Amino acid sequence: MTKVAIGVDIGGTNTAIGVVDIDGNVLVKGNILTPAHGDINLYIEELSGAIRDLINSVKKLNKNIEILGIGIGAPNANYYTGTIEQAPNLSFKGVVHMVALLREQFPELKALTITNDANAAAIGEMIYGGAKGMKNFVVYTLGTGVGSGIVVNGDLVYGHDGFAGECGHTILISGGRLCGCGGHGHLEAYCSASGMKRTAFELISQSNDTKSLLSGYSYNELDSKMIFEAAEQGDTIANQVFEITGNYLGQGLANTAHHLSPEAFFLFGGPTAAGDLIFKPTIESMERNLLATFKNKIKVLPSQLKRGDAAIVGASALVYKELEKL
Amino acid sequence: MTKVAIGVDIGGTNTAIGVVDIDGNVLVKGNILTPAHGDINLYIEELSGAIRDLINSVKKLNKNIEILGIGIGAPNANYYTGTIEQAPNLSFKGVVHMVALLREQFPELKALTITNDANAAAIGEMIYGGAKGMKNFVVYTLGTGVGSGIVVNGDLVYGHDGFAGECGHTILISGGRLCGCGGHGHLEAYCSASGMKRTAFELISQSNDTKSLLSGYSYNELDSKMIFEAAEQGDTIANQVFEITGNYLGQGLANTAHHLSPEAFFLFGGPTAAGDLIFKPTIESMERNLLATFKNKIKVLPSQLKRGDAAIVGASALVYKELEKL
Numbered sequence: 001m002t003k004v005a006i007g008v009d010i011g012g013t014n015t016a017i018g019v020v021d022i023d024g025n026v027l028v029k030g031n032i033l034t035p036a037h038g039d040i041n042l043y044i045e046e047l048s049g050a051i052r053d054l055i056n057s058v059k060k061l062n063k064n065i066e067i068l069g070i071g072i073g074a075p076n077a078n079y080y081t082g083t084i085e086q087a088p089n090l091s092f093k094g095v096v097h098m099v100a101l102l103r104e105q106f107p108e109l110k111a112l113t114i115t116n117d118a119n120a121a122a123i124g125e126m127i128y129g130g131a132k133g134m135k136n137f138v139v140y141t142l143g144t145g146v147g148s149g150i151v152v153n154g155d156l157v158y159g160h161d162g163f164a165g166e167c168g169h170t171i172l173i174s175g176g177r178l179c180g181c182g183g184h185g186h187l188e189a190y191c192s193a194s195g196m197k198r199t200a201f202e203l204i205s206q207s208n209d210t211k212s213l214l215s216g217y218s219y220n221e222l223d224s225k226m227i228f229e230a231a232e233q234g235d236t237i238a239n240q241v242f243e244i245t246g247n248y249l250g251q252g253l254a255n256t257a258h259h260l261s262p263e264a265f266f267l268f269g270g271p272t273a274a275g276d277l278i279f280k281p282t283i284e285s286m287e288r289n290l291l292a293t294f295k296n297k298i299k300v301l302p303s304q305l306k307r308g309d310a311a312i313v314g315a316s317a318l319v320y321k322e323l324e325k326l
Numbered sequence: 327m328t329k330v331a332i333g334v335d336i337g338g339t340n341t342a343i344g345v346v347d348i349d350g351n352v353l354v355k356g357n358i359l360t361p362a363h364g365d366i367n368l369y370i371e372e373l374s375g376a377i378r379d380l381i382n383s384v385k386k387l388n389k390n391i392e393i394l395g396i397g398i399g400a401p402n403a404n405y406y407t408g409t410i411e412q413a414p415n416l417s418f419k420g421v422v423h424m425v426a427l428l429r430e431q432f433p434e435l436k437a438l439t440i441t442n443d444a445n446a447a448a449i450g451e452m453i454y455g456g457a458k459g460m461k462n463f464v465v466y467t468l469g470t471g472v473g474s475g476i477v478v479n480g481d482l483v484y485g486h487d488g489f490a491g492e493c494g495h496t497i498l499i500s501g502g503r504l505c506g507c508g509g510h511g512h513l514e515a516y517c518s519a520s521g522m523k524r525t526a527f528e529l530i531s532q533s534n535d536t537k538s539l540l541s542g543y544s545y546n547e548l549d550s551k552m553i554f555e556a557a558e559q560g561d562t563i564a565n566q567v568f569e570i571t572g573n574y575l576g577q578g579l580a581n582t583a584h585h586l587s588p589e590a591f592f593l594f595g596g597p598t599a600a601g602d603l604i605f606k607p608t609i610e611s612m613e614r615n616l617l618a619t620f621k622n623k624i625k626v627l628p629s630q631l632k633r634g635d636a637a638i639v640g641a642s643a644l645v646y647k648e649l650e651k652l
Binding site for chain 2: 076085135136150152155159160161162165166169170171173183251254255258259260261291292293297298
């Protein structure tokens with residue numbers, strides 16, 4: 001029997017579903033809309049149908065396939081309770097008992113579990129990616145926001161109530177930039193893709209640089225990919241954005257390292273495509289900010305999950321992790 | 327049989343030793359000088375002799391006593407390797423194989439283990455104190471420096487190489503005060519007993535207040551107890567010191583909470599004797615800096631280890647924790 005797991009990634013607009021083998025290969029995948037209507041029962045029906053369709057198509061490819069379970073990555077998901085709680089970007093209100101509702105549809109599966117996307121990325125890294133065999137590491141996901149997934153002694157840290165790993169909302173600059181959450185000076189406000197855009201605008205405003213490739217874009221037009229492309233063409237402002245972002249991120253990594261003494265950090269998300277442009281200043285800043293005991297020990301690596309499928313692959317890894325515990 | 331554990335606290339000047347029962351009561355205790363001569367073999371001989379003397383005197387009190395093991399709290403101690411590594415305040419140079427050397431003297435004991443003092447405080451809190459039954463909590467020790475011990479899923483977090491829990495060296499104010507470690511803006515430079523003194527001097531310098539009870543002391547005279555006594559007498563500067571220290575500390579606790587989502591924080595050390603004066607602004611600041619998901623959930627409590635004996639009691643708790651794993 002070939003054993004496989006199903007990964008479900010619930011986003012604000014789309015729900016992506018994939019059947020993933022133990023090596024992290026996506027055998028088949030599908031998509032449904034995450035509804036705006038807020039009716040969770042209708043959504044569970046659609047989602048279950050889509051999952052069954054995928055199971056049928058993967059069984060056509062290989063009759064000897066066993067489906068081990070379903071892992072779900074979703075915003076504001078709570079591993080302990082199996083719920084999604086007040087996710088601002090989803091239409092479902094209050095507390096949604098995602099695992100219990102889906103369990104009714106798939107009573108035969110060995111594992112059915114949920115966590116947030118950054119935690120799923122960390123488990124994905126541990127099961128399929130660069131963190132295989134590591135017992136202590138931290139994943140930072142750099143996107144619209146900054147998420148994190150923390151692994152200690154080989155297990156994901158959920159904390160007392162399931163919401164650990166919000167390193168994006170640690171304070172980097174006391175009294176600094178307004179964060180999306182309403183707080184001030186959070187790492188997310190400096191190191192996310194939009195944080196990089198804010199840094200670009202701050203630099204332009206300070207330098208009055210009209211010749212930068214970035215000076216021709218409105219705030220709503222600019223994104224981190226454009227900053228990367230400008231930096232590659234030698235644009236000074238764009239290069240400074242990476243230097244400064246790395247400097248901030250390195251401070252954040254040092255703070256996390258002083259808590260947890262990890263073997264490695266994995267960076268995931270759009271801005272990491274810039275390679276050395278972001279990794280070099282990040283590592284330099286982290287090392288500068290570490291106690292002597294920690295220096296030159298902690299790896300800072302790019303995630304080894306394939307970009308496009310990472311969310312469903314990470315979610316599917318939850319199943320393999322869960323089965324280790326049985 | 328009454329089962330007891332031996333706790334050893336190795337400080338820069340003194341080494342305190344105690345025989346501790348399962349309820350955290352110190353049955354007998356003793357002291358030797360931590361030598362300045364740097365000869366570890368001589369020290370092990372003296373320490374073993376002192377431990378044997380204590381074992382003999384406790385056996386005179388109660389013949390049916392079983393010694394389970396020895397737990398050692400020491401600066402720069404590494405749980406994984408059983409060593410003390412380059413501790414700046416101890417005369418022993420390089421890497422000292424403390425556990426192996428003491429094991430030669432006491433081959434019959436079930437457990438013989440070492441960790442740093444803040445970690446020992448955390449395990450003490452878990453075995454004897456306010457954290458009984460808690461699986462996720464963090465202890466901050468406020469003294470000359472600021473240490474921390476982190477418990478996740480019921481186990482102390484040592485990290486990849488044994489040095490996790492250095493929350494005192496996370497950055498609170500980017501580019502801020504020089505820390506003892508050479509870094510800048512670390513929590514320890516604001517929230518330790520000497521951090522409080524620095525805040526007092528900063529406030530006096532800013533306000534030019536010649537009437538404060540604190541304005542008559544030199545920097546080398548002033549300590550956190552004097553600030554507490556002045557605050558109790560209504561001194562404005564002294565009260566501001568507590569407000570500001572609590573504000574800083576609350577930011578630090580929020581940063582740790584966003585990493586780990588603990589059930590509780592325990593504060594340990596001299597400044598906590600000030601009670602509400604330090605707890606109130608700390609809790610207010612932590613709550614102000616927490617994401618909505620974390621608000622009004624996390625307890626901030628005084629350590630329940632008895633002040634005078636806490637170090638040896640904490641160290642002895644290592645033995646009980648270690649035996650859980652066997």
